[in-house]
Amino acid sequence: MRTSLLLVFRAATMSLNGERALISDLIERRKIMNFFNEKRWLAFETGKFICAKCGAEMKFEDKWEEHLYCPKCGYKVDAEHYGFDSEEEYEALYPTLEERLAREKAKEAEKTEN
Numbered sequence: 001m002r003t004s005l006l007l008v009f010r011a012a013t014m015s016l017n018g019e020r021a022l023i024s025d026l027i028e029r030r031k032i033m034n035f036f037n038e039k040r041w042l043a044f045e046t047g048k049f050i051c052a053k054c055g056a057e058m059k060f061e062d063k064w065e066e067h068l069y070c071p072k073c074g075y076k077v078d079a080e081h082y083g084f085d086s087e088e089e090y091e092a093l094y095p096t097l098e099e100r101l102a103r104e105k106a107k108e109a110e111k112t113e114n
């Protein structure tokens with residue numbers, strides 16, 4: 001089950017004391033967390049989501065903060081997809097069951113060969 005990473009980070013920034021250490025730790029781990037691209041990190045750090053089409057600041061479309069829209073050009077994007085240039089780039093982060101089973105099968109085959 002995927003949770004909205006944006007909601008996780010918003011919750012982490014609500015408190016000023018204990019969560020600052022959490023945020024610092026997340027920023028330190030930035031290089032190994034491949035599901036955060038540069039645009040997502042910039043949005044997390046600044047609180048501003050920039051439209052990929054026109055460069056204006058985007059706003060949340062709903063109260064659950066699941067969708068972003070650009071008031072200037074009308075571009076819309078799912079909050080979890082923000083910062084990805086293509087659907088393929090986003091989908092690569094979440095392999096399908098078939099892809100995972102194929103990887104496991106390949107690993108087992110490799111073990112039996114050795």
